[in-house]
Amino acid sequence: MRILTITSILLIFIAVQSKVIAQNDYINKPVFLNAGFDIPKDELLILERKSFAGNAESAFRLSRYYAMANVNKSEELYWTTIAAENGSPFGEYNLGFNLIYSNNTDEINKLRAIFWLKKAQAHGVELATSLLKEIGESIDTKHYKPTQ
Numbered sequence: 001m002r003i004l005t006i007t008s009i010l011l012i013f014i015a016v017q018s019k020v021i022a023q024n025d026y027i028n029k030p031v032f033l034n035a036g037f038d039i040p041k042d043e044l045l046i047l048e049r050k051s052f053a054g055n056a057e058s059a060f061r062l063s064r065y066y067a068m069a070n071v072n073k074s075e076e077l078y079w080t081t082i083a084a085e086n087g088s089p090f091g092e093y094n095l096g097f098n099l100i101y102s103n104n105t106d107e108i109n110k111l112r113a114i115f116w117l118k119k120a121q122a123h124g125v126e127l128a129t130s131l132l133k134e135i136g137e138s139i140d141t142k143h144y145k146p147t148q
Contacts, residue, residue: 037068051079056088063091084116089123092116096128100135110135 039047039061051059063079066072077098083091099105099113114137120128 037064039065039069051082051086054086056083056086056091059083059086060088060091063094084119087123089120089125092120092123093125093128093131096120097131100131 044062044065047058047062051062059079060083063076063083066075066079077095080091080094080098084095085091093116096113096115096117099109099116102109114132114135117128117132117137121132
């Protein structure tokens with residue numbers, strides 16, 4: 001039930017982010033949820049360089065590219081980690097989510113997941129608050145200040 005709810009939330013988020021809205025003209029046409037996530041090869045190199053220089057948005061875009069358009073789980077996790085390290089609130093959330101629901105949910109991964117989810121929560125990501133409650137963690141945001 002919990003995974004179904006989270007999956008539903010993610011699918012809704014993806015649909016909204018990619019602006020996939022079925023209109024009367026498109027009722028009989030297929031809808032591709034990965035639309036809008038494809039990145040031309042020449043732009044990939046630019047985004048990589050920007051990411052390595054600290055640009056959170058570029059790294060998050062690369063993580064979504066490898067999650068949706070050119071599916072590669074290890075690349076997705078790599079760029080999600082860089083997005084989180086660069087300060088992307090949704091990168092922080094996605095990294096925490098991936099660590100919680102990975103096949104290797106040992107104590108260290110759980111601690112790291114909670115760390116990233118609390119940073120995302122402090123940056124205003126409400127999904128992080130929900131997930132922290134779901135896994136039994138809470139945060140007093142008055143006392144938690146994420147490092148920049």
